[in-house]
Amino acid sequence: MNSTLEGGCACGACRYELHSTPLITHACHCTDCQRASGAPFAVNIWTEAENVVLQSGKLRSVLLEGGASGKPCEVWFCEVCGTALWSRYHVSPGDCRWVRGGTLDDPASIAPDVHIWTRSKMPFVTLPDDVPIFEQFYDLKEVWSADSLGRLRANIEAHAQ
Ligand SMILES: [Zn+2]
Numbered sequence: 001m002n003s004t005l006e007g008g009c010a011c012g013a014c015r016y017e018l019h020s021t022p023l024i025t026h027a028c029h030c031t032d033c034q035r036a037s038g039a040p041f042a043v044n045i046w047t048e049a050e051n052v053v054l055q056s057g058k059l060r061s062v063l064l065e066g067g068a069s070g071k072p073c074e075v076w077f078c079e080v081c082g083t084a085l086w087s088r089y090h091v092s093p094g095d096c097r098w099v100r101g102g103t104l105d106d107p108a109s110i111a112p113d114v115h116i117w118t119r120s121k122m123p124f125v126t127l128p129d130d131v132p133i134f135e136q137f138y139d140l141k142e143v144w145s146a147d148s149l150g151r152l153r154a155n156i157e158a159h160a161q
C-alpha cells in the first residue's frame with residue numbers, strides 16, 4: 001500500500017494526508033459510532049497523531065462523553081461543512097487518532113482488519129468471513145502485527161507524562 005493517503009471533508013476546505021500505514025483499521029459497529037457517523041458502522045483508521053497532517057482548512061473539535069469507558073471522545077470536524085475527519089479516544093494511551101475511512105479520496109484503498117462491537121451490528125449488515133470479528137473489543141496482542149504493537153508502544157512512551 002502507498003504509505004501516503006489523502007482525504008478531506010465534503011466541502012473541500014479541509015485536506016489531510018496520512019503519513020504512515022494504519023496501526024490497524026477497525027470497522028466499528030458500536031452505537032456511538034453509528035450515531036456519530038449516521039451509518040451502520042464507522043471505518044476508523046487508528047494511527048499516531050503525528051502521522052495525521054492537516055494540509056488546508058480549519059478544524060474544530062468537540063468532546064463527547066465516553067460511553068462504557070467514562071473517558072471522553074474528541075471529534076475534529078471541518079468548521080465550514082461539519083464533516084468529521086478524525087477522533088481521539090481519551091481512554092486509549094499515547095497520542096493517536098482514529099481517521100474516518102470514508103473521508104479518504106479513495107476509501108476503497110483501506111479495508112477493515114477487524115470488525116468490533118458487532119453485538120450492536122445492524123441486522124442488514126453481513127460480515128465478511130475472512131477477518132476477525134469481535135462482539136466487543138479485543139486484546140491488541142492477539143490481533144496486531146508485531147510492527148504495529150512496537151509503534152504503539154513507542155507512541156505511548158513518547159507521550160508519557
Ligand atoms: Zn468542509
Ligand SMILES: [Zn+2]
Nearest residue numbers: 028029030033
Ligand atoms: Zn465505535
